[in-house]
Amino acid sequence: MNLKTVRELSSTGCHQECLNACQQLLQSEPENSLGWKFAGKSLLALEQFEKAQQCLVKAYQLDGSDPETAKDIGSIFLRLGNQNTALAWYEQALEIDNDYAPALNNIANIKRDLGSNHEAIDMYKRAIEIDPKLIQAYKGAAISFVVLGDLDHAASFAKQALAINASTPGINEILGIVFQNKSNPGQAFEYYQKELEINPKASNSLLNLGALLLQKGQFAAAVESLSKASTLAPSEHCFLLLAQAYQNLGKFKEAIAEYKKLDIGRAKNKMIPFNLGLCLLKTGNNIDAIEVFQIAVQLDKSFTPAWGNIGTALMNEGRHQEALTTIQKVLDLDPGDPTVHMILGGICKELGQLDQALAATLKSLELKPDNSDALMNLGGIYKEFGQLDQALTATLKSLELQADNPDALMTLGGIYKELGQLDQALAATLKSLVLKPDNPTVYMNLGGIYKEFGQLDQALAATLKSLELKPDIPDALMNLGGIYKELGNFKEANKAIGRSFDSKKLTLSLAIQGFEYYDSSNQTEKLKQAIENANKLFGSHNTASAIYNARLLFHDKEYKASLEALEAIDVTSLVSAYSSIRYYFFRGLTEEKLGLHEQAFNHFILAQKDERYRNITPTSSWDSIKSYKTLAVKIKPILAACPYPINSPVFLIGFPRSGTTLLDTVLRSHPSVEVVEEKDQLAIAEKMAIREFGKKIEDFADLEKAQLERLRREYLKRLHSQVKDPVKTIIDKLPLNIVKTPLVKILFPNAKMILAIRHPCDSVLSCFQQTFEPNPSMANFNSLEGSIIFYSKVMTAWNKYCNSFPIDHHIIRYEDLVEDFNGSMTKVLDYLDIEWNDSIKDYRRTALKRGSFNTPSATQVAQPLYRTSIGKWRNYRGHFEEYFPLLNPWIKQWRYT
Secondary structure, eight states, X not given: OXXXXXXXXXXXXXXXXXXXXXXXXXHHOTTOHHHHHHHHHHHHHTTOHHHHHHHHHHHHHHOTTOHHHHHHHHHHHHHTTOHHHHHHHHHXXXXXXXXXXXXXXXHHHHHHHTTOHHHHHHHHHHHHHHOTTOHHHHHHHHXXXXXXXXXXXXXXXXXXXXXXXXXXXTHHHHHHHXXXXXXXHHHHHHHHHHHHHHOTTOHHHHHHHHHHHHHHTOHHHHHHHHHHHHHHSOOHHHHHHHHHHHHHHTOHHHHHHHHTTSOGGGOSSTHHXXXXXXXXXXTTOHHHHHHHHHHHHHHOTTOHHXXXXXXXXXXXXXXXXXXXXXXHHHHHHOTTOHHHHHHHHHHXXXXXXXXXXXXXXXXXXXXXXXXXXXXXXXXXXXXHHTOHHHHHHHHHHHHHHOTTOHHHHHHHHHXXXXXXXXXXXHHHHHHHXXXXXXXXXXXXXXXXXHHHHTOHHHHHHHHHHHHHHSTTOHHHHHHHHHHHHHTTOHHHHHHHHHHHHHOTTOOHHHHHHHHHHHHHTTOHHHHHHHHHHHHHHHOTTOHHHHHHHHHHHHHTTOHHHHHHHHHTSOGGGOSSHHHHHHHHHHHHXXXXXXXXXXXXXXXXXXXXXXXXXXXXXXXXXXXXXXXHHHHHTTSOSXXXXXXXXXXXXXXXXESTTSSHHHHHHXXXXXXXXXXXXXXXXXXXXXXXHHHTTOOOGGGGGGOOHHHHHHHHHHHHHHHHTTOSOTTSEXXXXXXXXXXXXXXXXXXXXXXXXEEEEOOHXXXXXXXXXXXXXXXXXXXXXXXXXXXXXXXXHHHXXXXXXXXXXXXXXEEEEHHHHHHOHHHHHHXXXXXXXXXXXXXXXXXXXXXXXXXXXXXXXXXXXXXXOOSTTTTGGGGGGGGTGGGHHHHHHHHHHTTOO
């Protein structure tokens, strides 16, 4: 092995190979000083310092005229922390060669480290004069100039170094520091990025880049950079920056972990304990938050934000009086603090004082318009008022300012749910849950959204999780009652609703929900008790109780007294949009009973002013009808026999408010019948065909045999989950499944269908008079005109189906059922191949035993058969005149002429 090979391996950084070559050389030439020298240099590069020292000392002993060897020995002592011995060897190198630039550079480095920057700079300059290509001297000089604050000279020397070799580690970092100190973050950012391209482990560049990203609001990128810096070179400064980045991302647990690496008790900066307190507050650690906020106020007695958040923490702990006392103290200190007004608004909202909450929050935003938390709170307050457009605007503005705020996303999800935009509601709520996994309110909201989707198992699980995290939340209990009601478990539903009225945190808006539950389930005694409980909390003159006291008079047929009670209510004081809807609906019903039909009609119009319909239009329901009409002509007249003729259910269909609920209750009174009321198993099969099999509705006739089998199984699984005995005749009752008749025919060719018919004018009037839960189909009923147009579209589709393929169906008219109950029901039972049973005459007992319904017909079906609903449209004939051209064909078809 020759020296030429050794030199090449050393110069190219192949240190292990160079070491091996030196060993071979020294075996044949043990006194070769260069062999010992390059072996030492390779060992030095491999950080084997003791062996490197032995080799280099041997080389120096063999040839004491080489200044590089003396310099390398000095570098070993420097790496071992022996600065004085290192300095002696560097000076020895200069004794050998007074113009040996690397030794001058290394001595200058030591001088710089000792704080003698001016002396160091002189030595760097001398080294550069001797060797203008010595890049380390330029770098050292630049560092000394940075320390001295001479940024222009620092930049000059660093740029000269880059001109020699742009890939030298550390130079771009120096320029980044220079421009960061010159308040030029853009240039600094670029230089730090260049440094990290050269050396990804440059911890100072990672730290400083993280600080710049934090300033720019790029918090996720800041966390990435600062986390790497913290791993490479942990420091309190890095912990603090990383905590701030996590805090701005809304990752409060991670932020708390970083803050706790600092000695909070000895903090000199009040913002450090203050920010930790905010994180603790966000994670529900109210007691710990109070403790660290108190550290902040010890550093500054007049630090109003800390005092304000102490008030919030106290409020969260239910210590209301202490909270208000604290906030009053803050307002005395600084009445112009926007944060304090925001917190006051939050406390007032929690206490149900919405006017005060709104005023305080608006004052906060007047003082600080771009406060994301205040905008979020404003959105929540507007939502409580039922002003959903304003609520949505405020909350979206909040999220523009802070995109990953879990509380704002939770509020957004609630607003979207109220607006009927369930996909957006679910997305926002799930994102909030990802950011804040242990938030009981988010789980409660998630349960409500799943309930709206009809996914009751998920709804129940989410709501129970909410109550597991925080028992006895009245909102969650009310929601739980609604879910149990949908599941048919009325015992548990009553228990949950009752518990909510026992809570001191019950609000008037929640009380109305409870009242409505008892009213819709005909539990008048429980309604009376609930009103008494509400009066204890809110006083006997609250509007919610007043509305439902009037409703109790209505149930007792004291219509005049009921109307007088409603007229006495100040409409402007109603606590929510929902309470307004119920007020106008009840008033319309009461006036109708008293023969005040024009007043009633006007109040039914007002009852349809539901903010939740603002972003829901009926067009998608029309599109669905159009698609099914197209499908109808593609269905072959003769379909293969269904493989499940026994399990095929009976479909009870018709236009809404045509007597389907009455017929449902009569049929379920028969011991051989079970009715599944208003469930979405057919709609789910439809969605599966669209989403999983990629079919449009108009192409369902092209579904493959295996796909049809899968759809049937899914449908029957969901249907049978709702019944106790699947061997009985099962009736799937959902009136508007009339639109999906072609899908029924494809899935169950042998299925029987009962078509409920009522005078078209009575049907559409009754639909207009109701307040349905918002969806695109129900949006047709916001006006009498919309109801009539929708009726015509639905019945046109039915005729199209009948003309396209055979439908095994039986028509029953509501009026015939009322006039001739036995005759009408005999025909229905004969059609179903079911023997007569006198139990169907006792359908009222069935209605009362059920306790609750999924339709607006609750009060009617529990009453004896009544004829007053027949021809009721004639009381409103003037409102029908212009629509008879649309209605007359159907009046004639159903034999009402």
